[in-house]
Amino acid sequence: MNPIFALADCNNFYASCERVFAPALENQPIVVLSNNDGCVVARSNEAKTLGIPIGVPVFQVQNLIQTHQIRVYSSNYTLYGDMSRRVMETLCQFTPALEIYSIDEAFLDLTGCRGQDLAGYGRTIRNTVKKWTGIPVSIGIGRTKTLAKLANRLAKKSAKAAGVLDLTDSPHLPLALENTEIQDIWGVGPGFAKRLRQAGIQTALQLRDADDGWVRKHLGVVGLRTVYELRGMSCYGLELSPTDKKNIVVSKSFGRKIETLEELSEAVAAYAARAAEKLRRQNSAAAALTVFAMTDLFRKDQSRYFNSRTIELPTPTSDTGELIRYALEAARKIYRKNCLFKKAGVMLNALTSADHIQANLFDTIDRPRSRRLMDTLDRINASTAAALHYAAEGLAQPWKTRFQHRSAHYTTDWSQLPQVKTHTACLWHTGPSYDKITKLPINRRETEK
DNA sequence: TCTGGGGTCCTAGGACCC
């Protein structure tokens, strides 16, 4: 049976999350910044209209921001992660099979709705998500994931579609393909787009009708799959259970430049600890670890330096203390005096299942004890966020990533719940909950504003 | 002054083996 896919994609997700908790910003321009408040990674429609490009370094649009009073937020991944969970749980109600594709996107299996009013169903989904979570989503429906993506893009752009577009067996499909430029197709990046344009292929319709042999030769099997998908032949099914990561990376720019080995070591230890947490979450162990560090590669006036060191571990491990020890050894090797380090990272490679570790004859570590220790550490940190750290991570962490415009953790921290102002007259009817409400800690940020 | 972070898959070529 030919499948039917829907792609639900949250509109301007990060900006929309901020807006849910600051309703006064409805219709106001908003941007959300990357780590370290560096680049613009999300924009409300109003900010897009004002000409703020995606990915632009924020200092380059400082004028626009001031002129138009654009509200600026740092990334608040705790909030976005929790809002994402709510959206996904809502979407689950509408399909037997959901693939969470990214923090703000999910594919739904609508094969069972064949012959029904798919667009109407899409509108129901859209309205429900908005009502239950406050987040606006757009729905694109098609015979393949690529076509669902394409439909979604047009659903967002077209005023007539109003957020929902069904291109399944639609008479409008050829026109939709013609109106989509190649670089806007899922699976066509800048490299493929350049090659296609050189061959005179400009639109999705032209790519759909391109010669298979030519595509195979110039874009490989990946490109050919995209062409098949445009023709309505599904090459990518739903991936229902997330597969274990094959590599785990933690890397971040520093809030300020690092010069000493001590500070670099602190940062590398902290990144190794985060990587180890991710590793244990999928019950894996790493057999190799890479540390890299670099200066600011954008700066032409300072000496530039990049180095990395990989260490093969004698026995695969997921023990934070052990991984930190190896990471620090690598950090010492790549550290160089008189360099202003801007960024570092820890990569865990050659991952295997923690349940089937090949023991090493000369291993001196008590593995069962290490596992119990890590279990306890993870449990404590899960109940009280980041309660326990290794001393090597440092306490003050002056190099830590900056988030100067971060909103509160409205949905995940009791002390940061949004405050609702109301009249006593209204509370009269609420009975016993009155005390509960007034005793809730007041969000300091809100009262200071 | 200020420029993110974290992944996947595919392919070509070299090393190595029988």
Next chain:
DNA sequence: TCTGGGGTCCTAGGACCC
């Protein structure tokens, strides 16, 4: 002058995604 062939594994680099 003649100098095998085929297979696997690994790695680096390039493409893509959010």
